[in-house]
Amino acid sequence: MIKEEHEVAIMKAPYNTTAVTSTVVNMQSEISVPDHVVWSFFNTLFMNCCCLGFVAFAYSVKSRDRKMVGDVIGAQSYASTAKCLNIFALILSLLMTILFITLLATGALMSFQAIRRMVKH
Numbered sequence: 001m002i003k004e005e006h007e008v009a010i011m012k013a014p015y016n017t018t019a020v021t022s023t024v025v026n027m028q029s030e031i032s033v034p035d036h037v038v039w040s041f042f043n044t045l046f047m048n049c050c051c052l053g054f055v056a057f058a059y060s061v062k063s064r065d066r067k068m069v070g071d072v073i074g075a076q077s078y079a080s081t082a083k084c085l086n087i088f089a090l091i092l093s094l095l096m097t098i099l100f101i102t103l104l105a106t107g108a109l110m111s112f113q114a115i116r117r118m119v120k121h
Helices: 003-010 037-046 048-070 072-106 108-120
Strands: none
Touching: 037 048, 037 072, 048 072, 072 108
């Protein structure tokens, strides 16, 4: 007998023709909510303009806590607030840095010091 015929002969229909019941479990897919903790931590350490980085870090931690509890809506809300605060902190810090470099390059700081010396004497 050929091997394939032998396998077909072994795999006959079952003698018991009762209906097989099955259970289907619907698993919710894990929704990834970015909590922006690293970005907030960076803004807290390096570009903490008006303490926006620290506040963004607090909202990021709240977002992570909500995600761990399973509250996806709350996590998304806190993450959105943290993202907005991080954007504002980044923009304000970059504008202040550009303004400072511009003032330094044009000599405004030097002229301010010269005027201050003239007023003292």
